[in-house]
Amino acid sequence: MLAYVVHRLLLMIPTLLGVAVLVFLLLRVMPGDVVELKLKADGADVSAETLKAERQRLGLDKPMASQLADWLTGLATLDFGTSMWTEDRVSHEVAIRLQLSIEVAILAALVAVAIGIPFGILAALYRNTWIDQAIRIVAFAGLATPSFWLGMLVILGLLALFEWSPPVTFTPFFQDPVANLMQLIWPALAVGYRYSAMVTRMTRSTLLEVLQEDYIRTARAKGVSERMVVLRHAMRNAMLPVITVVGLEFAFLIGGLVVTEQVFNLNGIGKLFVDATLHADYTMVQALVMLVAGFFILVNFCVDMLYAVLDPRVRYR
Amino acid sequence: MKARILVIGAATAALLATPALAADQPKRGGILNFAVEAEPPNYDCHAATSFAFIHPVRPHYSTLLKFDAPNYPKIKGDLAESWSVSADNLTYTFKLRTGVKFHDGSAFSSEDVKVSYERIINPPPGVVSARKASYDDIASIDTPDAQTVVFHLKAPNAAMPAQFASPWDCIYSAAKLKMDPKFPEKNVLGTGPFKFKDYVKGGYWEGVRFDGYFEKGKPYLDGYKAIFIKGAAAINAIQGGQIAAEFRGQSPSDRDQLVKALGPKIKVEESPWICNLVVAFNAEKKPFDDPRVRRALSLAIDRWGGSAPLSKIAIVGPVGGLLRPGYSLAASQAELEKMPGFSHDIKASREEAKKLLKEAGVSNLKFKLTNRNVPNPYTPVGVYLIDQWRQIGVQVEHEQLETSPYIAALSSGNYQAGLDFNCDYMDEPNLQLIKYISADKSSINYGHYNDRVLDDLYEKQKRSTDPVQRAKLLREFETRALTEAYTVPTIWWHRIIAHSAALKGWSITPSHYLGQDLTDVWLDQ
Numbered sequence: 001m002l003a004y005v006v007h008r009l010l011l012m013i014p015t016l017l018g019v020a021v022l023v024f025l026l027l028r029v030m031p032g033d034v035v036e037l038k039l040k041a042d043g044a045d046v047s048a049e050t051l052k053a054e055r056q057r058l059g060l061d062k063p064m065a066s067q068l069a070d071w072l073t074g075l076a077t078l079d080f081g082t083s084m085w086t087e088d089r090v091s092h093e094v095a096i097r098l099q100l101s102i103e104v105a106i107l108a109a110l111v112a113v114a115i116g117i118p119f120g121i122l123a124a125l126y127r128n129t130w131i132d133q134a135i136r137i138v139a140f141a142g143l144a145t146p147s148f149w150l151g152m153l154v155i156l157g158l159l160a161l162f163e164w165s166p167p168v169t170f171t172p173f174f175q176d177p178v179a180n181l182m183q184l185i186w187p188a189l190a191v192g193y194r195y196s197a198m199v200t201r202m203t204r205s206t207l208l209e210v211l212q213e214d215y216i217r218t219a220r221a222k223g224v225s226e227r228m229v230v231l232r233h234a235m236r237n238a239m240l241p242v243i244t245v246v247g248l249e250f251a252f253l254i255g256g257l258v259v260t261e262q263v264f265n266l267n268g269i270g271k272l273f274v275d276a277t278l279h280a281d282y283t284m285v286q287a288l289v290m291l292v293a294g295f296f297i298l299v300n301f302c303v304d305m306l307y308a309v310l311d312p313r314v315r316y317r
Numbered sequence: 318m319k320a321r322i323l324v325i326g327a328a329t330a331a332l333l334a335t336p337a338l339a340a341d342q343p344k345r346g347g348i349l350n351f352a353v354e355a356e357p358p359n360y361d362c363h364a365a366t367s368f369a370f371i372h373p374v375r376p377h378y379s380t381l382l383k384f385d386a387p388n389y390p391k392i393k394g395d396l397a398e399s400w401s402v403s404a405d406n407l408t409y410t411f412k413l414r415t416g417v418k419f420h421d422g423s424a425f426s427s428e429d430v431k432v433s434y435e436r437i438i439n440p441p442p443g444v445v446s447a448r449k450a451s452y453d454d455i456a457s458i459d460t461p462d463a464q465t466v467v468f469h470l471k472a473p474n475a476a477m478p479a480q481f482a483s484p485w486d487c488i489y490s491a492a493k494l495k496m497d498p499k500f501p502e503k504n505v506l507g508t509g510p511f512k513f514k515d516y517v518k519g520g521y522w523e524g525v526r527f528d529g530y531f532e533k534g535k536p537y538l539d540g541y542k543a544i545f546i547k548g549a550a551a552i553n554a555i556q557g558g559q560i561a562a563e564f565r566g567q568s569p570s571d572r573d574q575l576v577k578a579l580g581p582k583i584k585v586e587e588s589p590w591i592c593n594l595v596v597a598f599n600a601e602k603k604p605f606d607d608p609r610v611r612r613a614l615s616l617a618i619d620r621w622g623g624s625a626p627l628s629k630i631a632i633v634g635p636v637g638g639l640l641r642p643g644y645s646l647a648a649s650q651a652e653l654e655k656m657p658g659f660s661h662d663i664k665a666s667r668e669e670a671k672k673l674l675k676e677a678g679v680s681n682l683k684f685k686l687t688n689r690n691v692p693n694p695y696t697p698v699g700v701y702l703i704d705q706w707r708q709i710g711v712q713v714e715h716e717q718l719e720t721s722p723y724i725a726a727l728s729s730g731n732y733q734a735g736l737d738f739n740c741d742y743m744d745e746p747n748l749q750l751i752k753y754i755s756a757d758k759s760s761i762n763y764g765h766y767n768d769r770v771l772d773d774l775y776e777k778q779k780r781s782t783d784p785v786q787r788a789k790l791l792r793e794f795e796t797r798a799l800t801e802a803y804t805v806p807t808i809w810w811h812r813i814i815a816h817s818a819a820l821k822g823w824s825i826t827p828s829h830y831l832g833q834d835l836t837d838v839w840l841d842q
Contacts, residue, residue: 030722031729032722036725039447040366040728041720042367045759046445088518096520163578164558165557168546168560169520267520272519280721
């Protein structure tokens with residue numbers, strides 16, 4: 001098992017290296033650069049010499065191979081460099097936004113699990129009854145509804161009914177939990193609805209499958225209460241795919257909520273991603289791609305390890 | 318009896334008048350929250366070019382002169398108490414206020430003005446000065462005493478002294494600049510009405526009242542928070558009472574939404590705007606190297622007819638030439654109608670256009686219009702132009718690019734025709750006409766052409782301090798530019814600001830770069 005874990009950890013390196021090179025090359029294929037955007041986007045008459053001097057200062061005049069070498073060297077030492085737009089440390093820029101993105105992801109995951117798992121269990125236990133149908137309709141609606149659109153409806157609803165909109169600046173939870181939740185509960189609900197729909201459907205289908213197994217029939221034949229059959233015996237096996245869905249979706253929420261962040265004006269990783277791309281801020285985009293890729297790989301790994309913990313039949317070699 | 322009635326009448330009138338008068342008396346206190354659509358990349362006025370810098374950062378700084386926002390285009394002293402101009406227009410002498418302090422308590426003097434302007438004119442290595450070329454005429458700067466600064470010009474410049482009211486000419490501390498010429502990029506230290514308090518990247522920029530400000534009793538606000546919000550989220554935040562304003566501009570539909578939702582709680586101010594969209598034809602690519610083709614495409618555009626319908630959906634409206642309609646030196650309507658592309662007889666203009674295209678051998682012209690992917694006003698004006706060109710049998714593909722590839726395409730000449738823009742902080746031909754002079758003199762000439770006649774006329778009007786003579790030169794410039802049609806104006810912008818009715822003391826101006834120091838702003842709550 002230890003050998004497997006080490007092997008998986010080592011495999012992350014070439015994966016991340018591939019991502020690093022790919023994102024570096026893709027960015028440089030795009031026309032335009034940060035210098036032109038910074039100095040000319042608003043129509044100022046800036047001389048070619050000024051633009052050239054700025055490009056030199058930012059290292060954009062170096063050969064591509066040299067820039068790639070600098071990037072990979074920095075990456076190896078976890079130095080993501082300096083934003084070409086703000087010239088602040090990338091790590092600092094990301095840290096400011098990461099707290100909010102993680103909190104929204106956690107809140108959305110809590111909403112998803114709190115709604116999705118119980119609903120999924122109910123739908124499986126009351127299969128083909130009106131309860132099951134109602135839950136499935138709600139779940140389908142959740143899958144079909146883009147979370148940013150739902151977010152827009154939430155905001156418009158709050159404005160129309162209460163003449164109020166959520167706060168537009170972030171207050172950390174431990175500074176003022178009420179102000180924090182007043183801002184973040186709405187995007188968490190909007191995103192969590194779709195998230196919970198996936199969890200509901202996965203819970204329902206895996207539970208239905210597990211409830212057909214022989215050991216469940218045996219447990220019932222032995223007189224174990226239905227509650228125990230479901231919660232102790234069936235759920236433990238049914239949860240494995242659900243955990244995968246919850247984990248991967250959580251990873252997506254870090255940096256994936258671009259439009260939702262715009263709708264709610266959240267200062268998160270998604271917004272930073274968009275701004276950095278529009279600014280042609282190479283170092284920032286590269287760093288963010290690595291962050292999200294690394295996060296996905298890590299979550300994937302953790303989910304696999306959790307499988308081994310939950311299911312004794314799973315042993316990695 | 319009669320006297321008693323008169324006294325009672327007078328007292329009643331006074332009582333009735335008092336609430337109105339009291340309501341106009343500025344109230345001290347409160348934090349102004351407003352939206353800004355983008356963030357400044359750094360804190361340096363001299364390098365900045367965007368409203369995204371002006372709106373959050375400008376309140377920290379003072380300039381030598383500033384525009385009197387409610388009475389634009391009048392200028393008044395900011396750090397300068399008074400000024401005089403020599404008879405030959407080559408020497409500008411400014412008497413500075415006394416007792417002015419920087420936010421760290423250090424004293425302000427003429428040396429700070431001199432060093433700040435020298436930084437703009439001759440930026441040290443590594444320092445960007447975005448408007449260096451505008452100050453080429455300044456030969457030297459003297460400081461005979463701590464309260465006097467004298468600018469010596471190489472040649473008369475018609476833009477002076479208004480150019481000293483540029484909102485970008487922030488006065489920095491000479492002592493700090495001598496320590497580090499790049500100090501203002503990451504540090505905020507000015508003499509303005511507000512001190513820097515906090516900046517959360519991606520979140521907001523905060524300022525707090527500077528109690529040592531040189532205008533006693535001001536500013537009225539305790540502070541302000543410029544919150545970085547884009548698009549519909551800003552309008553929703555105004556509607557929801559989270560912010561009081563967004564100072565760049567709203568679309569007609571945003572204005573209508575807010576008025577419908579908030580009624581008397583919202584105040585709408587509208588103004589012409591020193592911004593317009595222009596069509597740039599790439600003179601290095603066929604067939605746009607042929608003036609007949611360019612002129613034909615300009616003639617096909619019904620500017621007068623498009624103005625009203627476009628103003629309902631976009632932030633455009635007034636029809637004008639190279640200078641903003643309504644500006645004292647702009648062409649009158651009668652003069653404009655005689656210029657190519659501005660006749661009211663669009664049918665005749667389009668017939669002429671077709672004839673020109675036929676002469677040039679491109680009757681079935683097809684090309685791509687490169688536009689910026691910004692909903693207002695770029696997209697609707699781009700769509701309108703394509704429709705207009707279709708009326709003369711020209712097929713145009715609309716290519717909308719994000720700002721970075723858009724700027725790259727225009728700069729590099731990798732386009733055929735582009736929808737470009739021209740925005741400035743004041744009505745001044747020296748600024749507005751830079752777009753139209755030769756490419757080897759102007760980095761924002763995206764037509765990639767050289768025209769020495771235009772260059773010569775530009776230089777002459779720049780030196781002409783006689784308004785009558787200058788107007789004559791400007792008409793010649795305009796006629797030449799519109800006849801050659803390298804770059805042609807479409808429709809000028811129209812500025813709409815819908816803000817909380819509680820926000821007082823702020824006046825709309827024709828530029829979103831002006832009036833943003835917040836000195837006179839107060840909250841009626």
